[in-house]
Amino acid sequence: MGSITANLHSLQPSTGFKDDLRLYVMRYNGLPENAEKEVYSWVNLYLKMMHQLAKSYPEIDLKTITRDYIYENDLPCISVKRAVEAGLLPPVTDWELLDRTL
Template sequence: MEVVFKNMLHAYSGKCDGLVYYYNRRLNKVIARRLPVTKPHAGNARLSAISANLKALNPSEAYRTDMKLYTELLRMQEGAKGNSFYSWSNVFRKLMFGMAKKYSLDLATLTRAQIYDDKLPCRSVQAAVEDGLLVGVKGWERFASEM
């Protein structure tokens, strides 16, 4: 839901009264949503380990720039459908989970060395599109920066 502040707190973000507030720069609005209530279970621990490992891979700045540009091109291509990605990290996660499914990999233990030794398609956006893990967009051939 869109939030309207009476006291001009436009920069506010955080948690309060069971809601999470955040600023959406695309919409230029502060958005609020219900604070999710989660119960600890094995799936949470597994997803947490995978997320920590994907963050530890620490892609290069050039790779992140390629992902950001790819995400923008994908958003322009898929714009009318409304099912495009919001940020490059969402595309990166889709790529990694798709690759893990296709090649039976464990994302909780994946390393940069393993990515380069096995020539996995996540090493560049171009390789991922060629392998079919990402949708081809106009100009995808120029996204050759490696992780």
């Protein structure tokens, strides 16, 4: 496992956050426009979201980012809802309800 992936897993997302990611994956994969680009698990989506965060915020280093840094800076990866609002993830049905935090 690469150092970025290892660090992102060390953030230990909450059960509620992972459940929201799982719901998002099902809804995302259910959209006709995503038939050719399915996401296979909450982990894939989590990594994709975090890499998009780094593209949007070039000062963020995914090798060293911490939970404290995410909360102190109120980053949009704190919940699926915030990630959609910030454009890190495309909207899916009822994305507004996916607000459980990291």
